[in-house]
Each structure stands twice: as C-alpha cells, then as structure tokens.
Amino acid sequence: SVAASPAAPSLRPRRGVVAVRAEAGGGINPAIRKEEDKVVDTVVTGELAKPLTAYCRCWRSGTFPLCDGGHVKHNKATGDNVGPLLVKK
C-alpha cells in the first residue's frame, strides 16, 4: 500500500508545464516496458501475417510495438505530427 506523504506536493498540472511521473525531463515513452533499459523490437519479414502492418512510433499504443491508432489522440492533444512505420510484404 502507498501512504501519501504529508509533505507531498500537489500533482495538479500547471499552465505550460506537465508533471510526468518517473520519466526524466524530455522522455517520450511514458509507460511502455519501463523495466527494460532499451525497448527494441524485431520484425522478421518472412513471418509477417498481413500485406501491410503498422508499427508504433508514438509510444502511446495499447498494442505496442503495433500501432493501434493512438497517435491520432496524441497528435490532437499535443499538436504533434507523429505516425507509424508501415511494413509492406
């Protein structure tokens, strides 16, 4: 269980500043496989199931390393312009 410290500061976001827990200044991956030192994935082209597969580059996909379309929400929320890498058989 986690007891709140009496001295813990408020986590309420402030204008122009985003409080990010456990992600050092400027990190782009908030949550995916944070137990790994470096998240690397491998696609073996001979094993691809579909003619076209989209791989995530926004670190917001619920099906990472695949793209689940989560970049759309991320781009809308932040004004960013990131998108997937498409791999074509």
Place this chain on the structure above:
Amino acid sequence: SVAASPAAPSLRPRRGVVAVRAEAGGGINPAIRKEEDKVVDTVVTGELAKPLTAYCRCWRSGTFPLCDGGHVKHNKATGDNVGPLLVKK
C-alpha cells in the same frame, strides 16, 4: 521561444516528479518533417538492401526514418528507454 510569465511557477524538479516544459504540450517530435500533418513512412520488404535495418522510434535521428543511434544520447539525457524497430529480411 518561450517567454517566462511573471506569474510562472518554479520549474525546480521535485522528488518523483519531473516538470517538463510543454513542447507543443507533450509532443515527442521536436523537428522531423514538421511541415507534414502526420509523418508516416513505408518499408517495402522486398526492397530492403541489408539483412537487418534499424528504424527510428525516438524522433531524434539525423537519418530518419532510419535509426542513426541518436536514441542513445536521448536516453542518457532524459532517462528514457526508447529504441529502434529492427526489420529483418
């Protein structure tokens, strides 16, 4: 550029929380092809030159969409843990 507001709160990091100055409010791509609404690239597996090709997912590569190892500097600077997608012929 970001002009400091007179009312801007301190950006001093707090324990367990990192204050991140909003880059387009949480964007992860600072500079790559910002003239495009969404940066999508396609790999045609039959056209791959090498047995193994690394594709960037950190948005810091000078040879984007290829990985140039720039994720190492990004991870060191920020404590992040991102890495490329490897495509194997």
